[in-house]
Amino acid sequence: MKKENKELFEKSKRGALQLLFSRFGIILVLLLIQVLLLFGLLNYVATNYIHLYYTVNLVFTLTGYTLLFNSSSDNSVKMTWMVVFTVLPVVGILLYLYTQLEFGHRYERRRLIDIIRNSHHLIQSQPKVKKELEANKDLKGIVSFLNQTNTYPAYRNSDVTYFPSGEEKFAALLEELKQAKSFIFMEYFIVGKGEMWSAILEILIQKAQEGVEVRFMYDGFCEFSLLPRSYSKELEKMGIKCRVFSPIQPFVSTVYNFRDHRKICVIDGQVAFTGGVNLADEYINKVERFGHWKDTAVRVKGEAVESFTLMFLQIWANNSDTSDFGQWLNVPKEKILKDDEAKGWVVPYADSPLDAERVGEMIYFDLLNKAQDSVQIMSPYLILDGEMETALTFAAKRGVKVDLILPHVPDKKYAFALAKSHYKTLIEAGVNIYEYTPGFVHAKVFLVDQYKATVGTVNLDYRSFYHHFECGVYLEDVPSIEEISEDFKKTLSLSQKVTLEDVQKEKALTKITGWVLKIFAPLM
Incomplete structure (x- = not known):
């Protein structure tokens, strides 16, 4: 009986070794190793989530800034993308790369x-x-x-x-x-x-x-x-x-x-x-x-x-x-x-x-x-980049009479709010802004x-x-x-002149809308 048990044990041992070193056994072992590694990685991420999150965000943000500052984009465009990169580092850089790689055109x-x-x-x-x-x-x-x-x-x-x-x-x-x-x-x-x-x-x-x-x-x-x-x-x-x-x-x-x-x-x-x-x-x-x-x-x-x-x-x-x-x-x-x-x-x-x-x-x-x-x-419309705003104000500061006629009745309220966000800077520089009172220019x-x-x-x-x-x-x-x-x-x-007093009296909602949209104007 002992001899039979020994032979059975040896036979089982050989079978287990054959299974372990067979193609199926090797695949099974590799799968188990991967599962263990995955659980280990998940456990590591779970315990070090905050550190990884900030590391990945930092890498993406720095990458985005590096690409952005080496591009030929206008400064206003760069500022907008900087805000996007700061708020949404990963999504922002992926979106930026998507637009720069020119998919589709x-x-x-x-x-x-x-x-x-x-x-x-x-x-x-x-x-x-x-x-x-x-x-x-x-x-x-x-x-x-x-x-x-x-x-x-x-x-x-x-x-x-x-x-x-x-x-x-x-x-x-x-x-x-x-x-x-x-x-x-x-x-x-x-x-x-x-x-x-x-x-x-x-x-x-x-x-x-x-x-x-x-x-x-x-x-x-x-x-x-x-x-x-x-x-x-x-x-x-x-x-x-x-x-x-x-x-x-x-x-x-x-x-x-x-x-x-x-x-x-x-x-x-x-x-x-x-x-x-x-x-x-x-x-x-x-x-x-x-x-x-x-x-x-x-x-x-x-x-x-x-x-x-x-x-x-x-x-x-x-x-x-x-x-x-x-x-x-x-x-x-x-x-x-x-x-x-x-x-x-x-x-x-x-x-x-x-x-x-x-x-x-x-x-x-x-x-x-x-x-x-x-x-x-x-x-x-008056949705200006930094260069155009500078050109308008510089002309006025040189003593050139600059008259600008815009709509009084807008076709797009968000565009009207954006236009008004430029009024104060332009008027203070000496640009004369008028709105066409009968309607839309x-x-x-x-x-x-x-x-x-x-x-x-x-x-x-x-x-x-x-x-x-x-x-x-x-x-x-x-x-x-x-x-x-x-x-x-x-x-x-047929137009009315806009004064600084008019700008100051503008509705708070219009001002806030213009200020917020101005950040993202280059992407609109």
Whole structure:
């Protein structure tokens, strides 16, 4: 019996050893070791949680600060991210890395760069104009800057008409559309069904039936609230070639932060429109949303139109090829002015958030820093970075009369609160702030020393400076400057001046809201 028990024990021992050193046994042992290590780690974390928490937060915060201070961001943007890193170190740095790694628009950036590289040579300043530009060192500097990122020539043989309201621009636009014979290119941020759009659409359909090339592009944000998602296909069925810029898709991407805020219409390469006026009834006061809607626009005729044609084609080509650029650019230009009547300069320009230059803001900087006597501004928003606030206050402190007209009836209450957070600093520096009492100002106009101006789509806010595709036209010594000046005087007469006493009497809630939102303004 003892012998049998011994043999049974030896047999069991061999079986246990075989099981232990078998593949299954080794896996089981490794699993047990991992479980023990996991429990040990959990126990360590549980007993040392506070130390680990602060160590991880410190590492993430320092990493975030290091990346941030070595970036080329504006100081206001850096300050905002510093607050985010301090409050939410791990989440903040991950969010920052997500935005900086450009998920979703790396391809779009490369595509746009290639399009510009392959098309910038298609329009150039005339040799005679280049020679005349040499004598204007001030303007030459602006043109030189603009041509760092794209081709934006200066033009002499162009006529500019200024429209002090959306209604006047709308009437002129309808008449010009009716005269189209070859092509119509339209690119707008907002399109809303109503009287304005119906009248335009009727003409576009008719022109498409007549064989006119009609291309229409609108920002994908319209699909959220204004247009059905299938609307582009509906337009295609009507004979209108349609593109939706950056349509909203069911996945997260930083590309959605970059919107096409431009307003461009080009007809036959002979006429172009730009300015603040979108294609919805509030822009022509057919419906009232925020009191009277004050807007502006310009019509350009002549050689400068080719710049707007190229702007449109470059964005349109993001979803198509570039082979037809020459067809639409190489059109004979009507002689608008005689050589001895070619007064002033016209320089259309565009701004893209996908390159390194803040073109719209730099144009404003140049106008402010070179102003000698007066700066007159109309803008719907006042959400300033530190550089722009400094430029405005410095101009006023130099003795330049700086007048700024903003809305009295806001379209966005948070934007209004943010604007008011800048009032005290600006007024104390000598900037005159006025609010347009009849309603909402949507115009984007700078007029300097009564001979230089820019009219376009660029607001005085972070979105226009950093996140939007924008456009405008720089004007110098052109007859329409006088029209801009008269419109500013008229608008000023309908506006009330804001004093420091008014700022002090502002509601506490508005002040607090502005102060808090100002921290996060660069991210809004």
